[in-house]
Amino acid sequence: MKSKLLKLTAGSTLMIALFMQSCTKEAPSAFTTQENFTNxxxxxxxxxxxxxxxxxxxxDGKPLNGAKLITGGLFPATGIYASSVSPGLKNFVVRDTLTATTQVPLSFAENMLVNKYYTVFLYDSINAPKQKTVATNIVxxxxxxxxxxxxxxxxTKVGIPAIDIFSVRKNANVATNLQVTDVTxxxxxxxxxxxxxxVRTAGSGTNLFNFTAAPANVPTNIQSIxxxxxxxxxxxxxxxxxxxxxxxxxxLRQLSVFTDR
Structure with a gap:
């Protein structure tokens, strides 16, 4: 009887632990944020x-961000800081912690070199999430x-044209023929x-527009100032x-800006 009771208690504890993990909303980051590499x-x-x-x-199983990230979100959000992790092969998981979520978890591994700075871009949709990790070569x-x-x-679900980025001050393109997932x-x-x-369709010399709702349908530039x-x-x-x-x-399609350093 005692053996059965111990098994029941252990099983109940495991079920509660798994339930609590699946319902976790926010956990503090296990990593520090800083400006310098320090190896x-x-x-x-x-x-x-x-x-x-x-x-x-x-x-590697430890939470990177403490607060949830939504579309357009950046972590760390503070301008010049980044999360500091030990170098080496790192296993990443991106997921929604709600049990009822429709978001597909994303798992990937990246080899992080010592004294390097990386940006992980999460993109596509919650049904088919993807990522691209690029070096952030700060000078x-x-x-x-x-x-x-x-x-x-x-x-987009279908192929779209590449884009140019046009500078009003320079009166010229400052980035050309950017395909989806390109980072200059x-x-x-x-x-x-x-x-x-x-934002312009590549090679067109014409701004790409959004529009106000009908009946006005006023064109508005996709821009960042x-x-x-x-x-x-x-x-x-x-x-x-x-x-x-x-x-x-x-x-809405838009041009956003964030500070790397």
Whole structure:
């Protein structure tokens, strides 16, 4: 009888533990955030996955982000900081912790080199999530210029044309023929001067538009307006659903910007 009782207790404890794990909403990050490498690897995560509502990232089974990440979310959110992990082959899992979720978990492995900085771009949809991990090669300039790179992680179920990024201040394209999942290198850029960046269909010379709701149907530029600061690095990301071009639609296609350092 005692043996049966012990087995029942152990089994109940295991079931409760599994239930609690599946219902976990938020857990504090097991990793520190910092600006410098200190013989480790730095990681940022950007969520371009459409309809993402509760993304949690785990590295070797440990939670990376404490608060949930939604579409357009960045972790760490604080401008110049990244999560510090030990170098080596790392196993990642991205999932929604709700038991009733329709999001498909995403598992992948990346070899993280010591004293390197990486950005993990999550993209596509919650039904078919994907990722692309790229090196974030930060160069702190000797002068007061900034650095900017460009990425295309817009979602579509069919093939779409590549894009150009046009600078109003330069009156020229600053990135050309960006296919989906392309991420450019950083380029030097003047600081402390506000610029407007437009998304264009590659080679067209014409801005790509969203539209206000009917009956007005007023075209609006897909743009990002910001002022690069001295010695800072930024990423501009074309994201959202490519077919969502009405400004009242969820997952509207847009050009977002975040600070890398």
């Amino acid at each position: 480790n690897t730095l990681i940022r995560v950007y969520v371009a996955t459409v309809n993402a509502d509760r993304n949690y990232v785990y590295v 702190i300039p000797a002068d007061t210029s900034a650095r900017i790179r460009f990425a295309n992680f817009v979602h 290198d950083f380029i030097p850029y003047p600081s402390d001067i506000t610029d407007t960046f437009y 910001f002022t690069p600061r001295p010695k800072r690095s930024y990423t501009l990301v074309f994201r959202g659903s490519y077919t969502h071009n009405i400004t009242t639609q969820a997952q």
